[in-house]
Amino acid sequence: MISNSIIYIVLAASILALAFAFIFYKQMMKQDEGTDLMKKIAAHVRKGAMAYLKQQYKVVIIVFIILAAIFGIMAYFKLQNGVVWFAFLTGGFFSGLAGFFGMKTATYASARTANATRKSLNSGLQVAFRSGAVMGLVVVGLALLDVSVWFLVLNGTGLLEAVGAENDLITITTTMLTFGMGASTQALFARVGGGIYTKAADVGADLVGKTEYNIPEDDPRNPATIADNVGDNVGDVAGMGADLYESYAGSILATMALGASAFATAAVEGMQFKAVLAPMLIAAVGVLLSLIGIFLVRTKENAGMKELLGALSRGTNTAAILIAAATFGIMYFLFGKETGEYANMWWQTSLSVVVGLLAGVIIGKATEYYTSQSYKPTQKVAESSKTGPATVIISGLGLGMLSTAIPVVTVGVAIVLAYLCANGFNIEFTAANLSRGLYGIGIAAVGMLSTLGITLATDAYGPIADNAGGNAEMSGLEPEVRKRTDALDALGNTTAATGKGFAIGSAALTALALLASYVEEIKIALIRIGQDLPNGVEAAKATLVDFMEAYNVNLMNPVVLVGVFIGAMMAFVFCGMTMNAVGRAAQKMVEEVRRQFSTIKGILQGEAEPDYERCVAISTKGAQHEMLVPSILAILVPILTGVILGVPGVLGLLIGGLATGFVLAVFMANSGGAWDNAKKYVEEGNFGGKGSENHKATVVGDTVGDPFKDTSGPSLNILIKLMSMVSIVMAGLTVTCHLL
């Protein structure tokens, strides 16, 4: 009844997304770019951004070639199948492409947004939001394209058999997971490199310009100002694009793999295939709903802030509610006719998605509560500026640490509920219940990310508005324009909270799903080399629970515990490295800006032009130089852990990294967000207002928060999943050779 041809729906959805992205892009390009000065500044930023991306991809390509070669060698030694190296490359390629398109759009859109904002707030929103939507749609379009084409190829042709692998759905889906590793690797480099770039430029520009010379943000006299605007594009746009591509693709791929294994032995024919289809179909329908949401974001021409906020919220909320409803439809279409043990599966699994969506909303609201200056916590951070920068830092750190409670408890409850919903509320811990429950957790993550087309649009238009403001400032437009772009940016921060809640929550759930995929890959590796489990159970017939017992993956095994310790440490060490990288790169920028201020005559009077290029080059070089070590560490540690500690050590590592990394990421993101908005709160005229000592104290907080919320924090989500992906790809090595 349901055949392989249904995949063409997914393929069609991906093409639809890309087509609309193209249309929105063309619409944006038709807008007027404004004055000559505006065009010139935009061209500067665009050139710098493209130069950076080119440089970045050069480095990343080398890493990819080396890794692909390693996978090729592994395939030769039967430690991996022969499709992996290529799947890995495509994942990285499409992820990079999404970042490239997103950034190209953003750099063309900034001057046009500034120009449109001269007319009205609404016009500005339309240009910026539609440009953000290009990014959202490109990400989901390319991801679905890669997923659907690979599935068609692997499931339809004998490719896997040709390279000597099995040709069943489990092998197909776990092979496809390696394209997830390509996306994760690309995402980590993009986030870390872009994050270091943007924060080095930002911190450097602020420390000298704002603090030492008292000139405003984005002032053309500041030599680092172009680099700062380039940074917003390479960090917040290209970095975020690659990041969410990875999350989106990762959740779909992991859930497909879980579906393949959970229903591998189902007595009902076609169950396994339908379970693999479900996440793809939810994502495909999500594309349609995202488009509906995007078109709902429109108001009257003279709309004020409140109407605009309403319009944005209407778009995202409608998409979220519709996807919950649509999931029931999709699940009924797939499983509605089942009887016996699967009779209730359609609505039970759908409930898992509802659980996930609710969790995302709660995390989003909590994030908003802790980081918006409309609420007490951030106001208290602002108030602590009365006693200087030290207390601003202490209270911001305290706030961030406390703010982890709600997201973690919410995710915990969501895990248990999504699990129980999907396995029919069966507490008993059996292999079958476990597999179905884990599948429910995966589906919940897919549901949360399925409307990424619009949620990413609300996220990505922020940096575009921000850049438009920079352009307006530098090209001397009336201050009203800057005020409006700031308002647009602030608007985005509010609506983006839900999107961030979904991203954080789904990352945790996806990482959990990847744990199960890791065990599945261990199984495939054993079958490939013809070995049984250590306790003699035949690999092909072993369940997840058998693996836990055979490899002693329990909490009394010291090897597991050591793995957990190392995982927890990895999260901290990785953050420490990226924090220090920002510090070092910013230091160089500070020195250069100081040098220019003191050696270029007339620079402060606006009579001489600063050497923008040099600051751009410093950021580019600094980011390239600094991103390598932490990124390579993230790839090496899981491999080394596997070779030394074996399977139980790797699973410990992944759990330790996931738990600590998740909490640390929430802490850093929220501390950083609160510091940012505490500064804004003071700037709004509270506790002495702009220019006061209190304001200076909050600027210190904001500067510390920059790497927190834009470099180290967001990279953690990728780190967690990349470590899982690496472990999955390296499973063949781990089972054949390990010390303990």
Add this chain to the structure above:
Amino acid sequence: MISNSIIYIVLAASILALAFAFIFYKQMMKQDEGTDLMKKIAAHVRKGAMAYLKQQYKVVIIVFIILAAIFGIMAYFKLQNGVVWFAFLTGGFFSGLAGFFGMKTATYASARTANATRKSLNSGLQVAFRSGAVMGLVVVGLALLDVSVWFLVLNGTGLLEAVGAENDLITITTTMLTFGMGASTQALFARVGGGIYTKAADVGADLVGKTEYNIPEDDPRNPATIADNVGDNVGDVAGMGADLYESYAGSILATMALGASAFATAAVEGMQFKAVLAPMLIAAVGVLLSLIGIFLVRTKENAGMKELLGALSRGTNTAAILIAAATFGIMYFLFGKETGEYANMWWQTSLSVVVGLLAGVIIGKATEYYTSQSYKPTQKVAESSKTGPATVIISGLGLGMLSTAIPVVTVGVAIVLAYLCANGFNIEFTAANLSRGLYGIGIAAVGMLSTLGITLATDAYGPIADNAGGNAEMSGLEPEVRKRTDALDALGNTTAATGKGFAIGSAALTALALLASYVEEIKIALIRIGQDLPNGVEAAKATLVDFMEAYNVNLMNPVVLVGVFIGAMMAFVFCGMTMNAVGRAAQKMVEEVRRQFSTIKGILQGEAEPDYERCVAISTKGAQHEMLVPSILAILVPILTGVILGVPGVLGLLIGGLATGFVLAVFMANSGGAWDNAKKYVEEGNFGGKGSENHKATVVGDTVGDPFKDTSGPSLNILIKLMSMVSIVMAGLTVTCHLL
């Protein structure tokens, strides 16, 4: 051959420790307290400190009565045995007593140290160090007293049978663990309350006095200065005393319990009893070696810094080397005659101790490297002051995060090696190998802490020297005295690094040992209520591995994973609470100090005396008020987790809390230490020296570091173990009633 009477050796060692503590105390009291002003100031501080302790104990007694009542009720419902409530009280009582004696000594010693320092550096060291030794010896003496007397009572009389419990070694040792919970509870209150007190006063005094009014540290014109000095006593002396009492007693008790269970079914008679004896005997011998070490700390009267450092190092190093050698002797005495499977046990288990000691030394050296201004990392933090306070904070946080790598890897390697040494290098994961390996991990922790008598002395004399400096400053002694006390304090920081390494490492190992004790307690609870394991295995015959399988404590169980998440979160939330508590209490102090400066006429000219009492009262009240919520949370969360998630959830919670808490604690301690010393490095004349903008930037770092290194960081070690202890005591409740 080896009978119960050998316990009298342990009892004798404890009395020896207490006797020498008394002698050193009397010697110190014989010294001259100096001028009348010195006496008056010392009396002020003493009064404030005692008033605080009295207030603190009042609150803690209420908590203890409530908890003891709960244990009584649990005993009535057969959820716990009838000795527990009383054992719990004695643990808390002795821990509090150790803090009280230590603080009493310290507050009497400060003026005497200042006075002796007027004569020579060496005289000052002698008074301060011997006073620190009082604390060290009181802690080990009282702990061994409690352990040995309880063991004599429980093993020699029919007390346990009288309350309806079994009278075997497993029940005896796990019952004794509850006295560990008393010590942990007391320690948490002491650390959190004392930590908030001292940092509120310190931060408050610094922010207004140093930063706003530019008056030096410990200046008598500063109203918060007495509170600051009181804080050093209640935080660094009483808090640390209770903390290390808990670590020391906890490691011995946990290892005794592990020994009882590992050798419960040993075919050789007396093995179990000897395994229980071993940790007590190592600790008893450690007392002797500590005394030898303490007496080795002496030099010529006119000794310089280098000689003094040599003397201190000689003391601690000799004790550490001797305990390694002595362990082989003790183990040979106990197990040297064994044959068959236990033939090599004596030297194999001894090797575990050597592993532990080496790990402690490595962690200590790494701590020194990352936090001393003699090395690059801290110097770089100081250098980053050139670009202001924000970069000082960023680089300090980066340093702290990176610095977690060596301690975590070291502990990981130590866990594996101590485990493998103790079970005869047997990788195979069997119940017998596991139990013996865990026993080895416990013994390693005991070895690391066995010379606490001297390592604590090198730690505790720092605050005494610090207070002596304060006394010298306030009573207007010649500046040379202050310089010497500062030198003594700095000296202590260097030698204390090893002690801290031992404390951190042993805490991680002990917490691991407590995990196994938790499972053992589950077993006892099942036997008490006459239930089998969920999978039908008879409780009395079940091994650790059986429990893991019966309760599904593996990494695929979502309940375990949710537990790990919550554990990781607990570490952060607890730190957030204590950070915020310090912030709030400091805020109140700042307001009061500002008020006094502006309303008391002539205060800045030194013509009018500030109202010291009021600042003392504010700190006392703030600390009392703020310590309750985080401490009670630490007790409630494990109970709630048990009731909701059951046994696998609790084990997840403990692992998550241990891994994240351990890494977070190292991060916070090292960041805080580095900021402190970066400030000192600038004060030594680097990067502009005292009074420069750079110096001000490092003062911001130091202020943020205060709660890091003296409140939140050190409390984490206790939190980890308290959560384990609570879970152990509540095991009966968890197995009989839980939701999932």
